[in-house]
Amino acid sequence: MALASSAATLRTIPCLKDNYAYLLRDPASGETLLIDAPEEGPIREAVEDLGGRLDKLILTHHHHDHQAAAEPLRAAYGCQVFGPAAEADKLPPLDRALEPDAEIPFAGGFLWTIATGGHTLGHLAYHWPKGGAVFTGDALFSAGCGRLFEGDAAMAFAGLQRxxxxxxxxxxxxxxxxxxxxxxxxxxxxxxxxxxxxxxxxVKASGRSTPSTLARELAVNPFLRADRPEIAAALGLSGAPEVEVFAELRRRRDKF
Structure with missing residues (x-):
């Protein structure tokens, strides 16, 4: 899937069994940027289709299915690799280690890093204001959120509030x-x-759902709706703090 904005082209790249990577290209300068690197083959095909240039590779977190192709892509295209500073010891060598609330220049604007720990401790999402998109890695899915492998419910909940x-x-x-x-x-x-x-x-008719919108997620995603009294009641948590409702939702999703 390819979407255009006034800033750049955004292409969704299906990888592995169910991963996505995202390729952004600025038509004015030719600059190309990739979010996550699950699998070399499909990504290289997309890069070549958009001109054979890859300038920046930005990783959301250290899990193998998001960074496995980072070094082959760097070797092929000479791209700079960016990723969370808090996970630098678990990532390929970073040309720039990113803290929360940092800016990454792109297409006459920037991507802004958002702390979304919980799935992993240093997980970052990347908001692209000019393109009207946010790349959430494994922090937020459509109608769901990531498992809490390293952080806790309070950390993940805080990231989702951002x-x-x-x-x-x-x-x-x-x-x-x-x-x-x-x-x-x-x-x-x-x-x-x-x-x-x-x-x-x-979704059943199309087989895919990316990208969603925040408006849609606010309407359908229970992890963004932990403030809804009907959800708390369904969990037997009427009157409980939102973070407790969120934590119970995540526990139940883990067993679903």
Whole structure:
């Protein structure tokens, strides 16, 4: 899938079994930027199709299925590799180690780093204001969120609150295609959610769902709706703090 904005072209690259990488190209300068590197072959095909240039590779976190192709791509294209400073010891050598709230120049604008730890401790999402998109890796999926492998519920919840604060029209470009299963789980927490039901029918028809939008996720994603009294009630947590509702949702999703 390729989407255009006034800033650049954004192409979604399916990789491995269910991963996504995202390739951005500025038509004015030819500068090309990649978010995550799960698999060399499909990414190189996309890069060549867009002119054979890759300037920057930006990693969301250290898991192998997001960085496996980083070194082959650097060898092939000479791209600079960026990633979370907090995970630098688990990533390929970084040309720039990124802290939260940093800016990465691109296409006459920038990508802005957002702390979204929980799945891993140093996980970063990347907001591209000019292109109206955010690249969430494994912190936020369509209708779901990432497992808490290293951080805790409070950390993950705080990261999702930062993402919720973005403009509602922001496109959510996530790292895995889990949407149908996530929506099936969402129905157990909020069975009367008509928007989620309609979205599931759409996903089943198309087979894919990326990118979503924040507006849609606010309507269907239970992990962004932990403030809804009906979800708390369905979990037996009426009146509980939102972070407790979120934590219980994540525990149940782990077993779903």
């Amino acid at each position: 993402l919720k604060a973005l403009p509602p029209e922001t496109r959510i470009c996530f790292g895995h295609e889990y949407t149908a299963t996530n929506l099936a789980f969402a129905a157990t927490a909020e069975p009367e959610n008509e928007a989620a039901r309609a979205y599931l029918a759409e």
